[in-house]
Amino acid sequence: MKRLLVSSIHLDKSSTLSAIRVNGGTAEQRRRKMPPPPPRVCVTGGGGFIASWLVKLLLSRGYVVHATLRDPSDPKNAHLMQLDKAPGNLHLFKADVLDYDTLTPAVEGCEGVFHLATPVPEDKSEVMDAAVKGTLNVLKVCSAAKIHKVVVLSSVAAVDFDPNSPQDKLKDESCWSDKEFCKENGDWYSVAKITAEEVALEYADKTGLNVVTVCPPLVFGPLLQPTVNTSSKFLIYVIKGGPDAMSNRLWPIVDVRDVADALLLLYEKKESLGRYICSPNQVYTKDLVDLLKKMHPEYNYVNKIIDADPKAPLTSKKLVDLGWVPRKLEETLADSIECYEKAGLLQDVAGRPFRLPQLYRLAGDQ
Ligand SMILES: NC(=O)c1ccc[n+]([C@@H]2O[C@H](COP(=O)([O-])OP(=O)(O)OC[C@H]3O[C@@H](n4cnc5c(N)ncnc54)[C@H](OP(=O)(O)O)[C@@H]3O)[C@@H](O)[C@H]2O)c1
Numbered sequence: 169m170k171r172l173l174v175s176s177i178h179l180d181k182s183s184t185l186s187a188i189r190v191n192g193g194t195a196e197q198r199r200r201k202m203p204p205p206p207p208r209v210c211v212t213g214g215g216g217f218i219a220s221w222l223v224k225l226l227l228s229r230g231y232v233v234h235a236t237l238r239d240p241s242d243p244k245n246a247h248l249m250q251l252d253k254a255p256g257n258l259h260l261f262k263a264d265v266l267d268y269d270t271l272t273p274a275v276e277g278c279e280g281v282f283h284l285a286t287p288v289p290e291d292k293s294e295v296m297d298a299a300v301k302g303t304l305n306v307l308k309v310c311s312a313a314k315i316h317k318v319v320v321l322s323s324v325a326a327v328d329f330d331p332n333s334p335q336d337k338l339k340d341e342s343c344w345s346d347k348e349f350c351k352e353n354g355d356w357y358s359v360a361k362i363t364a365e366e367v368a369l370e371y372a373d374k375t376g377l378n379v380v381t382v383c384p385p386l387v388f389g390p391l392l393q394p395t396v397n398t399s400s401k402f403l404i405y406v407i408k409g410g411p412d413a414m415s416n417r418l419w420p421i422v423d424v425r426d427v428a429d430a431l432l433l434l435y436e437k438k439e440s441l442g443r444y445i446c447s448p449n450q451v452y453t454k455d456l457v458d459l460l461k462k463m464h465p466e467y468n469y470v471n472k473i474i475d476a477d478p479k480a481p482l483t484s485k486k487l488v489d490l491g492w493v494p495r496k497l498e499e500t501l502a503d504s505i506e507c508y509e510k511a512g513l514l515q516d517v518a519g520r521p522f523r524l525p526q527l528y529r530l531a532g533d534q
Pocket residue numbers: 212213214215216217218219237238239263264265266284285286287288298302321322323324361383384385386387388397398399
């Protein structure tokens with residue numbers, strides 16, 4: 169805890185410096201031919217599954233990173249300081265997105281902000297406040313701190329759930345999920361993600377803050393953090409099998425490392441604008457199981473798979489046209505399984521069957 173305080177004090181001094189940077193450093197730095205200080209960005213919810221990979225990527229590219237955490241002393245966040253270049257270039261800030269004042273010190277002195285902090289519940293519980301008020305708080309702090317660009321992590325939950333969309337047309341960024349339909353299904357996570365993305369884009373329109381949103385589907389891949397996040401539990405359930413039936417729906421899937429690449433690409437590309445789907449793979453549950461079985465025949469796999477209506481796939485063309493090159497699904501699955509095996513996550517616990525997170529149960533019926 170002491171260490172955190174020291175690093176925050178150090179930040180207060182240097183943040184003044186980066187706040188007055190103009191194109192490659194201050195006038196004084198250019199006159200003295202000093203190299204400009206490294207770019208400085210903030211990542212909210214820095215200890216999460218996707219955020220940890222983003223922090224790792226940013227550090228590897230020479231960024232100084234301010235990561236917000238609700239509890240920096242929680243052992244579940246200890247992996248962050250073990251990342252390459254973390255000592256010196258990673259600064260941890262205790263902040264809750266529901267508390268505006270806690271966000272200010274984390275964002276001050278930064279040029280850009282990546283807003284990732286939103287709970288991803290295992291069930292369909294309410295996350296409206298954290299998603300919507302949290303996003304608005306982050307954006308208001310960004311306006312006050314004159315942030316150049318904010319990349320907000322939304323979800324295909326804000327794109328894909330519309331029962332009236334045509335089956336034979338690719339879904340692109342012009343598509344929005346039907347909020348009333350999600351409410352009728354008790355899908356509160358999707359309602360929160362749709363509303364948070366709408367609010368973020370409206371705020372950008374109204375204030376002129378430069379905001380880009382990114383919509384990933386199910387995210388798999390190796391875990392950097394010691395806890396298991398909700399989307400990784402989906403894949404672990406498919407591999408281990410258990411009492412819950414799954415629908416044979418078309419699952420859009422992306423690698424966590426490709427989401428981190430997409431976030432940074434959109435931040436760095438001046439021309440990025442609006443929303444971006446990052447969903448390179450789409451596979452039916454049965455085909456996913458067959459693919460996994462070919463790679464690893466030794467596991468049980470989910471065996472209750474119920475037919476579901478076909479759905480139109482998503483396109484990531486807008487992001488690919490900017491230069492995004494995602495991995496193949498096979499690589500994501502192989503690396504995920506290797507990570508789960510090393511962490512002992514595929515072993516059975518006697519008397520405790522693994523369950524599919526409720527968020528994904530029979531989602532194909534939606
Ligand atoms: N994983 C996916 O399949 C997927 C797909 C599409 C979109 N997304 C989006 O990606 C983002 C990250 O998800 P993830 O999969 O990486 O989940 P995760 O590992 O559970 O991370 C969620 C993060 O949000 C933080 N958080 C929650 N409530 C907060 C609050 N009130 N204030 C500050 N931080 C808070 C959590 O911090 P604590 O540790 O303190 O709880 C955690 O670091 C979310 O916005 C999610 O909606 C994820």
